[in-house]
Amino acid sequence: DTGVSQNPRHKITKRGQNVTFRCDPISEHNRLYWYRQTLGQGPEFLTYFQNEAQLEKSRLLSDRFSAERPKGSFSTLEIQRTEQGDSAMYLCASSLVERAGETQYFGPGTRLLVL
């Protein structure tokens, strides 16, 4: 257990529905990242926050995806009008940026299946 938690762990939804995932990072970590991982692939970067500011969004993140990190604590990732291609594992990672560098610690992921 890395200390990063994600909920729910599994989500099954019908195409066209909206879904929201939550990530609770390690409390003293100032950065939070979202990734998507499909079978046989490594995680792909989606977006990240430093405290409450969203610093970058990947081209992979269509306008149906939105992420927030109110007050710089937990984060939510919402997918609107889900499509079958959104089926994947959604991973959250948190890190503390220090002079020596940065190490990202991952949560267990939320597995999404869109029917």
Added chain:
Amino acid sequence: EDQVTQSPEALRLQEGESSSLNCSYTVSGLRGLFWYRQDPGKGPEFLFTLYSAGEEKEKERLKATLTKKESFLHITAPKPEDSATYLCAPHRRDDKIIFGKGTRLHILP
């Protein structure tokens, strides 16, 4: 464009049979390189960070090394519990991490 290639894609070893996993990368503005272990259905678990060519780090039966274009993860006398997917992830100066597809390692008892 950034590229990360891990080889082999899959590797089966007998318990105790040492080997190495390769990660070749072309990444602009490299800050460092991470190695992660991932078990099925779980998030990646941090193993090592390497920052400069020639650097080596060890943890139990694992040793990671770094050159300017490659990183190796050496596994000495592996045990069945070392079976997992091992992910290489160069870290760019703009904070982006580029993951390889991983090497699926299976250690037979």
